[in-house]
Amino acid sequence: MSILITLEGGDGSGKSTQSRLLSTALLGRGYNVTSLREPGGTNLGENLREILNDGQRHHAGLTDMSQLYLFLAARAQLVAERISPVLIEPNNVIICDRYIDSTVAYQGYGFGFDINFIKQANSNAIGDFVPNLTILIDCPIETSIARTISRTGKVSRFETKPNDFHQRVRNGFIELANENHDRWKIVDGTLDEKTLSKQILSLALEVIKGSDTNLQ
Ligand code: TMP
Numbered sequence: 001m002s003i004l005i006t007l008e009g010g011d012g013s014g015k016s017t018q019s020r021l022l023s024t025a026l027l028g029r030g031y032n033v034t035s036l037r038e039p040g041g042t043n044l045g046e047n048l049r050e051i052l053n054d055g056q057r058h059h060a061g062l063t064d065m066s067q068l069y070l071f072l073a074a075r076a077q078l079v080a081e082r083i084s085p086v087l088i089e090p091n092n093v094i095i096c097d098r099y100i101d102s103t104v105a106y107q108g109y110g111f112g113f114d115i116n117f118i119k120q121a122n123s124n125a126i127g128d129f130v131p132n133l134t135i136l137i138d139c140p141i142e143t144s145i146a147r148t149i150s151r152t153g154k155v156s157r158f159e160t161k162p163n164d165f166h167q168r169v170r171n172g173f174i175e176l177a178n179e180n181h182d183r184w185k186i187v188d189g190t191l192d193e194k195t196l197s198k199q200i201l202s203l204a205l206e207v208i209k210g211s212d213t214n215l216q
Contacts, residue, residue: 002092003208003215004083004129006099007200009137010170011159012144012151013189014196018137019097021197022204026093031208031215034086037097039074042081048074055157067157068107068118075100076125083129091214093204100126101134101176106158109172110165133207135200136177139189141166 005022009015016037023035039049048070051059062070086092100122108115141163148159158165177184185203187196208215 001211002087002090002094003133003211004087004094004096004131005204005207006096006101006131006134007137008098008101008105008134008173009189010139010141010144010166010173011156012147013137013139014147014193015137016097017193018135018197018200019095021193022200023095025197025201026095026204026208032092034082034092034094035097036078036082036094038078038099038102039071041078042074044077045074053156055160062157064107064111064113068103068111068113071103071107072121072125075103075122079126079129084127087129093208093215096131099131099134101173104176105169105172109175110158110161110169131183132211133204134177134184135203136173136184136186137189137196138170138174138186141170143190 007015007019007022019035019037023033026033039045039052051062052067052070052074054060055062083094083096086094103122104115104118107113108118145163145166174186177186187199187203189196191199
């Protein structure tokens with residue numbers, strides 16, 4: 001058996017940094033780690049990521065509905081090309097920076113698309129490849145917005161949304177986490193990077209070691 005761990009959270013929650021730190025820590029302990037991100041991880045996914053993040057230039061007019069289907073298409077491709085081939089082999093760990101729950105939180109809670117529809121579409125896209133552990137890096141939106149503003153480089157389509165959008169996304173993630181305490185663990189995204197990475201590593205190791213695998 002292999003393990004799929006996903007990290008979720010709002011923009012500026014520190015999720016991508018923590019995904020990297022977790023991958024490095026597990027690699028350092030000798031695990032076979034595959035690091036992925038959504039949207040991305042395949043040629044199609046990386047192309048769709050460019051389109052989805054480009055809210056200011058060529059793809060400013062992309063509708064909310066089109067975005068929803070593009071995220072799902074990127075996911076279906078990621079599962080087919082990168083997730084299922086790894087998870088059907090034994091003793092692997094996949095760390096995925098965002099996955100099914102981002103679509104429920106952003107397109108469902110954020111944009112108002114039907115939550116059950118999204119959950120069903122997610123299920124169609126991923127089949128049996130449900131995460132063994134999902135870590136929510138929860139952060140007050142004031143903190144996460146301040147972090148995205150202080151970042152240099154490109155600003156994504158979603159980072160420029162108003163505060164109430166980000167608040168709905170945050171609440172959505174918390175609601176999802178509370179629906180399934182077996183799969184989800186919530187960590188405090190305001191903690192310093194090192195403390196948070198230790199907590200996340202210990203949550204990951206707990207699931208890896210408690211699983212029916214030869215992973216030690
Ligand atoms: P990032 O924060 O990992 O770079 O993700 C890119 C943006 O895409 C981020 O603002 C969240 C958004 N997103 C969705 O709206 N729905 C999704 O299903 C995914 C995976 C990401």
